[in-house]
Amino acid sequence: MRPGLTLLIPYGSVPTCGPIRSASNVSPFAGAGGCGDGEERMAAEMPARVEAVAGATVAEFPWAGAAAAVAALNTAASTLGTQLDARSTMLPTIVDWEGAYRHEFDGACARITGTASGLKETLATLASSIVSGAEGANQAQRSHNQAALEPDAPTSTRRRPGRNIPV
Amino acid sequence: MASSSANPFKLGRYSSDGLALVATLKTQAEAVAGALAGLRGSGSPYLPALGEPDATLTDLVGDWHHLDEFAGDVANAFFQANRNLGERPLSPQQLDAMVLSMGDESILRLGHVGYADRDAAIAAASQLTQDIRAAMEDGVSADELDGLADRATRGQFDPAFAVTFVEGMGVDGMGRIPALIEAAWPGGEYGDNPGWGQDRLLPFATILTTAMDTRAATPQIDRHDPDNQNLADGDRLGEEWVREFTNFWQPDEFDQPNNLHYSLLVKSAALPSDVLVDVANRQLDYLLAHDATPTGYMNGIPWGIEDSVAEINILDALGANQDASLDWLGVKNPGDGTIYYPGRTATNMEMLLRYSPNTIDPVLGDALAAVVDNGLQHWDSAKSDALFEIVVDTVGDQDEVHFDQLLPTLGEGARTHIDQLADRTHEVMPSSVGDADENAQQGLYNAHDFLRVLMTDDEAANSVYRGSLEFVQAALSSDTGDGFGGESRQIGGLMGLVTEADENARVDATEARIAARQSFLDGVGLVKDVVGLVPVAGQTASSAISIGSFALDQAIDNFGMSGLEGAVDQEYANMANVRDGIRAELTSATAAYEYGVKGTWTSAEVIDATNAALGSQAPGMDTDFFADGTTGDRRPIKPYAEMSADEQRAYNEWLNSDPVGDAISADRTAAGQRMDEVIDSLEHR
Numbered sequence: 001m002r003p004g005l006t007l008l009i010p011y012g013s014v015p016t017c018g019p020i021r022s023a024s025n026v027s028p029f030a031g032a033g034g035c036g037d038g039e040e041r042m043a044a045e046m047p048a049r050v051e052a053v054a055g056a057t058v059a060e061f062p063w064a065g066a067a068a069a070v071a072a073l074n075t076a077a078s079t080l081g082t083q084l085d086a087r088s089t090m091l092p093t094i095v096d097w098e099g100a101y102r103h104e105f106d107g108a109c110a111r112i113t114g115t116a117s118g119l120k121e122t123l124a125t126l127a128s129s130i131v132s133g134a135e136g137a138n139q140a141q142r143s144h145n146q147a148a149l150e151p152d153a154p155t156s157t158r159r160r161p162g163r164n165i166p167v
Numbered sequence: 168m169a170s171s172s173a174n175p176f177k178l179g180r181y182s183s184d185g186l187a188l189v190a191t192l193k194t195q196a197e198a199v200a201g202a203l204a205g206l207r208g209s210g211s212p213y214l215p216a217l218g219e220p221d222a223t224l225t226d227l228v229g230d231w232h233h234l235d236e237f238a239g240d241v242a243n244a245f246f247q248a249n250r251n252l253g254e255r256p257l258s259p260q261q262l263d264a265m266v267l268s269m270g271d272e273s274i275l276r277l278g279h280v281g282y283a284d285r286d287a288a289i290a291a292a293s294q295l296t297q298d299i300r301a302a303m304e305d306g307v308s309a310d311e312l313d314g315l316a317d318r319a320t321r322g323q324f325d326p327a328f329a330v331t332f333v334e335g336m337g338v339d340g341m342g343r344i345p346a347l348i349e350a351a352w353p354g355g356e357y358g359d360n361p362g363w364g365q366d367r368l369l370p371f372a373t374i375l376t377t378a379m380d381t382r383a384a385t386p387q388i389d390r391h392d393p394d395n396q397n398l399a400d401g402d403r404l405g406e407e408w409v410r411e412f413t414n415f416w417q418p419d420e421f422d423q424p425n426n427l428h429y430s431l432l433v434k435s436a437a438l439p440s441d442v443l444v445d446v447a448n449r450q451l452d453y454l455l456a457h458d459a460t461p462t463g464y465m466n467g468i469p470w471g472i473e474d475s476v477a478e479i480n481i482l483d484a485l486g487a488n489q490d491a492s493l494d495w496l497g498v499k500n501p502g503d504g505t506i507y508y509p510g511r512t513a514t515n516m517e518m519l520l521r522y523s524p525n526t527i528d529p530v531l532g533d534a535l536a537a538v539v540d541n542g543l544q545h546w547d548s549a550k551s552d553a554l555f556e557i558v559v560d561t562v563g564d565q566d567e568v569h570f571d572q573l574l575p576t577l578g579e580g581a582r583t584h585i586d587q588l589a590d591r592t593h594e595v596m597p598s599s600v601g602d603a604d605e606n607a608q609q610g611l612y613n614a615h616d617f618l619r620v621l622m623t624d625d626e627a628a629n630s631v632y633r634g635s636l637e638f639v640q641a642a643l644s645s646d647t648g649d650g651f652g653g654e655s656r657q658i659g660g661l662m663g664l665v666t667e668a669d670e671n672a673r674v675d676a677t678e679a680r681i682a683a684r685q686s687f688l689d690g691v692g693l694v695k696d697v698v699g700l701v702p703v704a705g706q707t708a709s710s711a712i713s714i715g716s717f718a719l720d721q722a723i724d725n726f727g728m729s730g731l732e733g734a735v736d737q738e739y740a741n742m743a744n745v746r747d748g749i750r751a752e753l754t755s756a757t758a759a760y761e762y763g764v765k766g767t768w769t770s771a772e773v774i775d776a777t778n779a780a781l782g783s784q785a786p787g788m789d790t791d792f793f794a795d796g797t798t799g800d801r802r803p804i805k806p807y808a809e810m811s812a813d814e815q816r817a818y819n820e821w822l823n824s825d826p827v828g829d830a831i832s833a834d835r836t837a838a839g840q841r842m843d844e845v846i847d848s849l850e851h852r
Contacts, residue, residue, distance in 0.1 A: 059213065060209075060210070060211045060212075060213075061209075061211045061213050061214070062205070062206060062209040062211055062214070065202065065205040065206050065209065066206065066214070068202045068205065069199075069202035069203055069205070069206050071202075072195065072198040072199045072201075072202040072203075073199060073202075073220075075195055075198070076192075076195040076196065076198070076199050076224060079191060079192055079195055080192070083188045083191075083192060086188060087185070087188070090181055090184055090185065093177050093180070093181055094173070094174075094177055094178050094181045094238070096172065096173055096174045096177065096266045097171070097172070097173040097174070097177075097178055097241075098171060098172050098173070099169065099170060099171025099172060099173075099271065100169055100171065100271050101171050101237075101241050101271065101274060101280065101283070102171065102173075104237075104282070104283040104284070105234070105237065105238060105283045107283065107284065108230075108234050108237075108282075108283040108284035108285075108287070109234060109283075111230075111284065111286075112227065112230045112231055112234060112284075115223070115227055115230070116227055116231075119220060119223055119224060119227060122218070122220045122223070123199070123220055123224070126215070126217065126218065126220055129215035130206075130214065130215060132215070133211070133213040133214045133215050134213070136213045137211065137213040140213070
């Protein structure tokens with residue numbers, strides 16, 4: 001497990017749209033969203049901020065806004081996953097619905113479900129990217145801090161050659 | 168014909184469960200959008216490219232909302248087609264196993280079903296917009312128009328379709344649709360294809376209705392589909408479009424669209440009340456401010472002559488919306504559209520009543536009357552009462568109405584608001600000390616003049632007398648047992664006003680008029696039966712009314728010519744006889760109240776007083792006018808109509824007996840005095 005990631009969403013079955021007649025009746029939309037492989041996804045967590053020491057250059061990063069965005073993205077991604085599961089369990093309850101309007105419903109349902117599955121990934125990925133950005137900002141801040149704490153470095157670490165002093 | 172089948176209970180539950188999920192996701196979409204908007208302002212080099220997942224998520228929420236609504240609309244169609252479904256006691260097993268079938272066309276119509284896929288709805292609306300614009304450029308055949316109308320029908324109830332179409336067409340484009348229909352008229356006279364244009368316009372007007380339904384500003388009570396309340400702001404029709412629509416004004420545009428085309432669209436749509444008020448202000452202002460005579464547009468085809476007058480179409484639209492009528496009548500139109508009229512100080516109700524064109528069109532009169540009726544009969548009594556005060560003072564002031572069609576409507580208005588007319592008889596009389604206030608009785612005078620105008624019309628007069636009888640019943644119903652004086656004074660005052668107005672109208676006493684007067688007297692005569700019917704200690708007239716008002720209710724329901732048994736009594740052609748009758752009935756009601764409600768005498772004392780009044784005529788007469796078979800001190804008085812001739816004579820003698828005279832003289836005098844005061848005040852102004 002990567003640092004900064006915690007287990008959040010157990011992925012369930014794939015939502016399908018269309019009347020479920022029997023096990024052999026495969027929905028043409030099965031697999032929409034492509035997330036039914038039992039893969040476990042982790043929600044990105046913001047690292048603690050490395051503060052700038054006195055005299056250090058500050059690595060600019062919107063910590064509060066990023067934390068809010070990561071939380072919102074994680075929550076939305078989680079909810080999308082939960083709702084996709086919920087909707088997949090709701091669909092069999094309307095198996096009796098047949099006709100032209102049902103057909104239209106199935107088409108729209110498949111498209112939207114596919115969008116939702118992909119979007120869930122997108123949201124989680126963006127949250128991770130923002131976390132990575134925060135880690136990058138911390139890394140930069142560490143460098144800036146180190147530079148500020150160290151005395152002015154000589155131009156060369158090699159001793160100057162001089163009389164009676166062995167090199 | 169294609170059909171569908173479903174279990175509507177399961178489908179409805181699926182829809183509501185789905186919408187609950189959408190509501191949760193919508194909140195989170197807003198949180199994501201807000202958070203990312205905050206980050207977008209940052210210049211940090213460590214932030215990744217954010218993309219637009221927030222927009223995608225918001226769009227997804229809208230798509231799911233649309234899809235779940237679609238399933239709910241289909242379920243609703245099944246419920247609409249099987250209205251008793253929810254009332255049947257069904258077991259869970261029966262509910263679970265139920266599958267119903269119905270035609271797809273019926274599902275569309277009853278369920279107000281749109282497209283399942285919001286993107287498909289938007290695409291279909293965009294395509295229809297383009298095709299209609301092309302047809303406006305190139306012309307269109309009747310068959311091609313039918314094709315366009317069918318596509319409009321398919322999406323007419325879909326909010327995404329409607330908003331896309333309406334915004335794509337623009338206000339001017341929407342106004343051109345009736346013109347496009349005109350251009351596709353297959354030929355011949357209107358009578359060859361009556362309603363041809365209206366049928367084809369309807370789906371486009373319904374699209375306008377649906378688009379208006381998406382506004383955030385639309386009052387919830389006006390919303391045709393309550394679920395449109397929860398649309399995202401981006402999915403609603405913009406208020407700027409609505410403002411442009413309500414400001415439309417092209418009266419002389421022969422190249423179209425003109426006010427007629429606009430009015431056809433307004434009439435066929437069901438606009439929210441706030442929008443309709445603004446439309447009516449703009450479209451009717453010139454007419455009312457200038458006493459203009461509305462004229463039909465030259466091209467009556469394909470709308471027919473009745474739909475070819477723009478202002479009447481607008482009035483018809485108002486007439487179909489009671490709330491809009493009420494609000495429009497009560498506002499002072501800013502008068503934006505009127506040349507040389509910078510503003511108004513009068514309400515539209517007053518403008519309408521003072522409106523006096525050179526030519527009186529009865530169809531216009533009917534349209535005006537429908538709007539006035541909506542206002543005066545509205546359940547919001549505070550606003551409706553205020554409108555009635557304006558009506559009384561305006562009609563009283565001008566001493567006429569310009570459209571006869573308004574008279575029956577105003578008569579029914581007077582009936583509904585009869586208590587306000589009675590209140591005007593209570594207003595301060597000129598002081599006998601010091602300077603008299605000349606204006607103190609203006610309200611009473613206006614009430615009289617208003618009623619005098621109504622009394623020129625038999626139907627209106629019937630309503631006024633009927634309202635007066637209802638007032639009598641209401642006065643009794645509010646009795647608290649403290650005497651009949653207050654009630655009889657109120658009734659006396661109102662009857663002085665009504666009979667004086669009737670008399671001063673100086674119209675022939677037709678059979679219908681006499682029947683109204685007679686029905687009123689018969690009804691008031693029942694009052695004594697009601698209050699004397701159940702003489703229980705501690706009762707009030709209101710409790711007696713609740714027990715014995717059936718006859719009074721019937722008298723009101725069968726009022727006038729329709730309720731009269733036998734010929735009219737020509738005695739009542741003379742107003743003096745009517746007034747005598749009213750006095751007599753009020754006296755007997757007061758006496759019955761004294762016996763029945765206050766318990767002043769025992770039954771034996773009543774018979775003694777009757778016999779004393781009859782004197783030597785009493786022996787051998789049946790003077791017991793109490794209900795047969797009853798005994799004791801508080802026997803109910805028999806209804807007057809059921810008394811024998813002897814009993815009626817004995818009863819009348821009892822009313823004239825000394826004990827009755829002593830007990831009720833104050834109340835009787837008060838009632839008669841109030842009637843006389845009102846009449847005197849009106850005759851000597």
